[in-house]
Amino acid sequence: MATSRERILDAYADALAVDGERHATLDAVAAKAGVSKGGLLYHFPSKDQLAEALCERLFALAADDVDKMRDAADGPARHYIRTSHYANTPLDRTLVAVARLQQAGDPRARAAIEQISDQWLSVLADALGDRDVARAVKLIGDGLYHHAMSNALGGQPRTPLDEGLLAVIDRLIDQSADAPRT
């Protein structure tokens, strides 16, 4: 059994991602985590510290993902596109939750997402040897991610990654292998 602290953090991330920042109230999170509001506030004395802890969790999960990306068999770029297809993994749930905090104006959330985004871009640029193609690949991946996430949270069915689009992306990635380093 996960600790109460972990269950509360899970419930908070879930409430943020699924119901939106506005509905992620202490009441809702406590109910979802199976504790009382008082119980919740013992582990996280304020709502702000809940957000803080969630950002820390995101950093840890993202660091793991960056490592996996570097070691991916088909290369970081194709790994990034593949995993840009929101799949409700712990990283996905946390990233979407923190994105909600960012949209609500939380400066820590904004800084966290920007920093992690920079890490991903660096790995792509190192692997492709071309910062411009790396940016294009990252933008396409980000666009796919937003789209899939928006569908998932809107209750839409999950569609597979389009083969034709993948072919276009493959051409983009392959072209960089020949291009001179910038």
Place this chain on the structure above:
Amino acid sequence: MATSRERILDAYADALAVDGERHATLDAVAAKAGVSKGGLLYHFPSKDQLAEALCERLFALAADDVDKMRDAADGPARHYIRTSHYANTPLDRTLVAVARLQQAGDPRARAAIEQISDQWLSVLADALGDRDVARAVKLIGDGLYHHAMSNALGGQPRTPLDEGLLAVIDRLIDQSADAPRT
């Protein structure tokens, strides 16, 4: 002088985009629009009708933009990339505001953005003659838009579109002209 109704709608869009959905309260909107809360509620009897009116405004502005895109001198694709660089136009402000509503779980906002997004994709596909390249261009444009918007609202300085990235996009667009229709 704009009508009170228009000023209230402007203030609501501004509050949503700049301060986030949570801070776009009736009090805040009324103050920004220079009317009392009671005055606001005369024009929009509920907060829900404010959101409704904003979605309608978005549809009108987006329809204009689709027309401009079709007639763009450098073609719809390059027009889309150019205007993906958040510039605080009326369309930008309204689109970001409605995006905030979507993120807060408003189903009308979600439907509106999806419908407009589909219109843009259709124009791109018609112009490029290749639905897959059109999707890639749209995803890159969307990614650029999110990034520029996030910077603008985070108070970051506005940076010009990167020349190298534009070259990569140009190659992507040009390659579609030769490709067979799908």
Place this chain on the structure above:
DNA sequence: GTCTATATTGTGATAGAC
């Protein structure tokens, strides 16, 4: 059309029992 109350509910946080 616009204002000033005011009713009502939801939310974050505290106090103190167990």
Place this chain on the structure above:
DNA sequence: GTCTATCACAATATAGAC
């Protein structure tokens, strides 16, 4: 560690004066 009260405040919305 977890709970039940309870407080203070903010938010939507209503009623009715001007």
